[in-house]
Ligand SMILES: NS(=O)(=O)c1c(F)c(F)c(S(=O)(=O)CCO)c(N[C@H]2CCc3ccccc32)c1F
């Protein structure tokens with residue numbers, strides 16, 4: 221696979237050269253703006269199962285060079301969609317210490333400090349992520365907007381280990397914790413649209429759910445996310461900081477964004 225970055229000669233404007241879907245339709249993220257919205261009374265609250273993991277379970281926290289990710293056990297799933305969507309991993313997109321604006325989705329052009337994505341695949345139809353990732357009904361991603369504010373104890377459950385994965389391909393085992401606590405309180409208020417992976421290969425395979433309400437992390441927590449990691453390997457002579465790992469909003473084309481709430 222060709223290497224890709226968020227800036228420079230391999231940055232997002234060059235992605236379509238090696239990853240044609242990145243230049244195609246139904247791309248994510250988008251700017252969620254009023255003229256795209258349509259209230260849909262049939263949109264039910266999101267229901268997640270088995271997100272409250274025991275501390276006796278182990279999760280892999282890793283730096284994959286593009287983001288910090290946590291692998292998730294397959295008992296975790298979304299039960300309120302037409303098919304069962306089984307959790308695969310969660311990861312983040314963020315800005316930098318000098319520019320704490322790094323969410324991928326924007327709301328009325330407002331960019332948040334960061335964004336969390338919980339990636340699930342349609343396990344009713346596909347045996348694993350790899351088989352689902354390029355299918356139009358393959359993936360469902362939960363998006364959570366993150367703002368700097370109150371300290372967030374749930375985020376601390378993995379942030380306190382971040383210095384163990386400073387470099388690309390480093391991984392550590394961490395104890396399970398309540399992944400539901402990373403989500404906002406209200407799972408009944410969200411934006412819904414058909415979109416894509418926001419990284420190469422940008423397959424248009426994602427049913428996006430972006431929650432209306434953001435969560436907060438403290439400035440110290442944001443700075444550890446935004447300054448601890450490198451996209452380069454530990455032995456590389458010139459370390460490359462990992463920040464600003466967000467794709468810019470894509471053209472909505474004729475897409476409608478369904479909304480589960482009225483005001
Ligand atoms: N914003 S996003 O939700 O579109 C999205 C990412 F932004 C992102 F960085 C990753 S990744 O795996 O950490 C690195 C590049 O694939 C994935 N990973 C997905 C895509 C392919 C794949 C295969 C197995 C497990 C997870 C993923 C992703 F779905």
Ligand SMILES: [Zn+2]
Pocket residue numbers: 311312313336337418
């Ligand atoms: Zn993502």
